[in-house]
Amino acid sequence: MSELETKSPGNFIRQIIDGDLKAGKHDGRVHTRFPPEPNGYLHIGHAKSICLNFGVARDYQSGKCNLRFDDTNPHKENIEYVDAIIDDVKWLGFDWQDRLFYASDYFQQLHDYALELIKAGKAYVCDLTAEEVRDYRGTLTEPGKASPYSNRTVEENLDLFRRMKAGEYEDGTRVLRARIDMASPNMNMRDPTLYRIRHGVIHHQTGEAWCIYPMYDFTHPISDALEGITHSLCTLEFEDHRPLYDWVLNNISIASHPQQIEFSRLNLQYTVVSKRKLTQLVDEGHVSGWGDPRMPTLAGLRRRGYTSSSIREFCDRIGVTKAENSVEMGILEACIREDLDRNAPRAMAVLDPLKVVIENFPEGETQQLEAPNHPKDEGMGKRTIAFTRELYIDRADFREQASRKYKRLVTDGEVRLRNAYVIKCNQVINGPDGEIVELRCSYDAETLGANPQGRKVRGVIHWVSAPEGIPAEIRLYDRLFGHPTPDGDKGVRSFLEHLNPDSFKVAGNAVVEPGLAQAEPGANYQFEREGYFCLDQQDSKATRLVFNRTVTLRDSWQKIDRQKG
């Protein structure tokens, strides 16, 4: 039953690889890499890339996938992110074996290749300020003009670059640039920056060994080549960078030449999948952190109760193409529901308790009833639940009067208590404000595991024993944004305006069945008729159980209510 051994569906990238294999390219090897920058937590969009890269490696004979941190900008990067990313990729179910790398592992080699370019007259040290560089670059419709420093001699460039490295110059005073074509219609080819100076930052891997740091466009192709990557998969915005990727490899003495292939990033409705925006949500305190259960981060989804296999399944279902996309949240939800319906044990929890007194059940007595942990999987075993004279049902499961569509308890009506007896509501007790505070009911002792004689009971509701049940806090999460594309709405100043104020609610007076005291942190349950929940890994304590709602059950009554009421 290991999903990891199941092949992912085909896509255009796998077709390219198939073709390459048939043509005998790359000595018949397939080697990919997942190259995160450790400047934030991984999100569901990264999961798409991880599943693609590691999935390809898994599905091809002797395929390999490296985990490589693209850590060339110490300003934004952080060891905390490195650790979190490692955890997340592992959790997602993938293994890079002994191939954990850092672009910073190659700083010396990168530097030496830069020297090669300088010696070949293909790179130069430029003294222009950042603004001047921008001016010289031209615009989308006008060509740029050559930097006044682009004609320095090789010797001068070598000397200047050596001194850059030696720390003789301040940040921003000089850069190393490739000499390509200032008139190229592709902006990336207008003498792109290769190295910049960064003093006073401590790199999480290399410490203070370097004060010059290579740019992505220089680092990435070389790192790929050094690792023997065959197919370098990245997102669409790097399409324009491919000529530069190839230029770098074609102009240095490196034999290997991986093939860059671009695919479209994931967009998920009712959330944002952009590290910048997620960082903003965290920094400005709109969420409790990167692992907030409402975040589309892997850490957030995990805490919310999503399983890694459901996320892998999601990635298989959405596919890989080059088309812009906007994936409905329903697909992700369908994946977790499918997983949890099959695998999560059932339990009962009352979120908004309303007291019920079974008048014809003896006071002080507890009857242990038996209930299956899963309605369709006997292998999951049984549990006992306590039935007592006083119990709780959910306030929403009672109405003084209702139409025939309402299949729950009404005054003078009957309803089945799940896994227990049929009860009848005889009397409604109101509080001083007219609020319903208690229901006086009677139970039919003949109805345990049997239908009542001569009459039909229209509904089944869940319940928990009042004296035996355990108080719990149940956190109800909903979509973080109230708009399908919060970052795509031009009618609003900031995507933050679409934050859903109801994305987090707490059912603080919930009561759960006694057996849940033994729940393991992170364990998934279906609370019958409510949804899927997991025991919170961080905040739940033996003295105060905390559950997170992962997702509700599919809800066909909502629309019925909408239609009728």
Next chain:
RNA sequence: UGGGAUGUAGCUCAACUGGCAGAGCGACGGACUCUGACUCCGUAGGUUGUAGGUUCGACCCCUACCAUCCCAGCCA
């Protein structure tokens, strides 16, 4: 008004590379049910962005147009 890409069902993707346009999710209707869940059965939904062209035959090839996305960081 430069360059690069992308348009197939509501959404995400298929279509053996020129041979009767399908699937998953969703929607709608029904059956079943001690979860308004699950499961099962059924229905709707397409001028394949548009207009031409090539061909016995075009989602696929050609031309033009339209729409959308990306690119002017010493970010990745």
